[in-house]
């Protein structure tokens with residue numbers, strides 16, 4: 001019944017080519033998340049590099065959302081928001097060791113209730129099942145988790161392919177595949193060479209804290225090399241995503257599978273004085289790749305209306321013909337998957353980070369402590385640092401890199417502040433303090449190596 005319900009809807013979603021699936025077709029969902037992949041580093045935004053041909057092809061075959069945003073600048077809150085369509089302060093995963101509560105109905109639970117076979121293949125220790133992300137997944141394969149200095153995309157794809165080969169097609173599937181390689185450490189991949197000749201202090205695989213300690217001394221050549229290494233990791237990941245998509249084709253599943261490729265957040269390379277993520281709410285961290293290919297759906301559509309990771313679950317619900325969940329904080333993107341795209345809309349989004357701010361956190365965390373909220377209008381962005389009670393305002397049309405703070409000098413600031421502060425009051429009313437897991441000494445050591453702690 002579930003598959004029929006989902007696909008009755010897919011058939012009426014306004015399929016552009018007129019060859020959409022019939023109500024009896026089974027439609028599967030493949031959701032790919034690349035950890036730490038900023039939209040500005042994707043091949044379709046850097047055509048001279050062409051280093052992500054597989055994702056670029058998927059965009060040409062489907063719908064590319066060029067202004068897609070994560071509500072948080074690091075893995076745990078972002079993935080929890082993707083899975084629940086709730087902002088971090090609603091689902092409660094705000095800080096290291098917070099657990100996604102059983103009370104939330106996750107995307108996988110929603111699929112499971114509708115008869116889908118559900119599986120996840122992950123490669124990040126912070127998504128291991130004890131943090132609550134495996135809710136609703138029949139199979140949660142964490143075998144590829146290898147830590148910051150392991151290269152895992154090949155293994156992630158192998159494990160996903162292995163699961164697909166065991167899938168017997170008696171029911172549709174929801175497969176979540178998480179890639180980790182672009183996350184530091186940044187390794188050189190000679191077969192996807194973007195680095196060129198370089199002699200300097202940056203080395204492939206360099207420890208994140210060593211890199212951060214050297215950051216003020218890095219010149220433009222060093223940063224170019226560092227970014228090239230990072231993009232080689234994205235290229236390598238794209239290659240293995242390509243293998244997964246090829247496998248879908250070989251198994252003749254691609255015509256009956258909705259494919260979504262996105263990221264949990266991006267990465268910063270000294271544009272705002274830091275290397276990595278978790279500390280700020282600039283677009284280099286929040287703007288993520290977002291591509292959807294729906295069988296029989298539109299091809300080559302580019303959507304500039306702002307969208308959010310929060311929108312994925314409402315979109316799937318709408319595709320299944322189910323009413324919108326009033327508690328969901330995202331919106332269905334179904335109109336953009338129909339025959340005729342709607343006119344661009346002025347969507348407003350929010351973002352937040354509360355990182356490492358518990359009083360019992362080791363003092364060593366202080367460099368990464370961040371308590372910030374942001375209000376994103378298509379033309380302007382207001383960021384509020386809650387620790388320093390300081391605001392920053394950026395004109396997104398003339399200053400997309402957010403380098404010229406207009407706070408105190410823009411006529412629209414009062415309106416944005418009012419919106420942001422009203423939302424902050426609802427956050428405070430709910431309370432953001434929750435007990436988290438107590439990390440073991442080994443866990444602290446692993447997190448140190450990953451750059452979360454020092």
Ligand SMILES: [Zn+2]
Pocket residue numbers: 035036074075076264265
């Ligand atoms: Zn992440």
